[in-house]
Amino acid sequence: MAKIGPFPLPTTGYDAVIFDCDGTLVDSMSLHFDAWCEALAIYGAGGIFKEDVFFAMGGRPTIDIVVELNDEYDLKLNPMAVAMAKRECFLKRLHLVTLIEEVAEFAESLRGKVPMAIATGGSRMVIEKTLQIVGVSDWFDEVVTADDVVNGKPAPDIFLKAAQLLGVAPERCLALEDAPAGIISARTAGMQVISVPSPLASNHA
Secondary structure, three states, X not given: OOEXXXXXXXXXXXXXXXXXXXXXXXXXXXXXXXHHHHHHHHOOOOXXXXXXXXXXXXXXXXXXXXXXXXXXXXXOOOHHHHHHHHHHHHHOOHHHOEEOHHHHHHHHHHOOOOOEEEEOOOOHHXXXXXXHHOOOHHHOOEEEOHHHOOOOOOOOHXXXXXXXXXXXXXHHEEEEEOOHHHHHHHHHOOOEEEEOOOHHHHHHO
């Protein structure tokens, strides 16, 4: 049985597999954090977003995070403007994104055997570019992003939509996730969940 860190990957008991992208399939979280820091600095809020808080909020839509930062620090940041700046700051770093080897090997081993999807809190444009840069765009039958649902993670909507598009009941789906919001989202959708340790988080453990 394959493993991700200490976590064994089941070979039976599911009819589809749904992957989060950032921090699960691709090693990009440190790049996203750097992009956040740069974008917030542009709008005069540099240094407010601490790394541990960033990881705790992983998987949530960018605009939702800006709204929460406004509430937490009594700021008046324009969520859309900051989100756009953060996206541009990340795209400058896109060439540095790499696959998380154990997860990518698991996904590749399933190609052509079970339906697979991406379920991500990222935007469609950024996620499609991310999948292209690491060469796995054609691995997945469906890609569901924050642009495709009303409620982002930790609501179950993204995972439920992915299961619906794959034509598989949620309880017959295996989900791989790294972030608390994503794990809650997949579990609330009724899926079996494998928690993927973040490379950066592991380095700080």
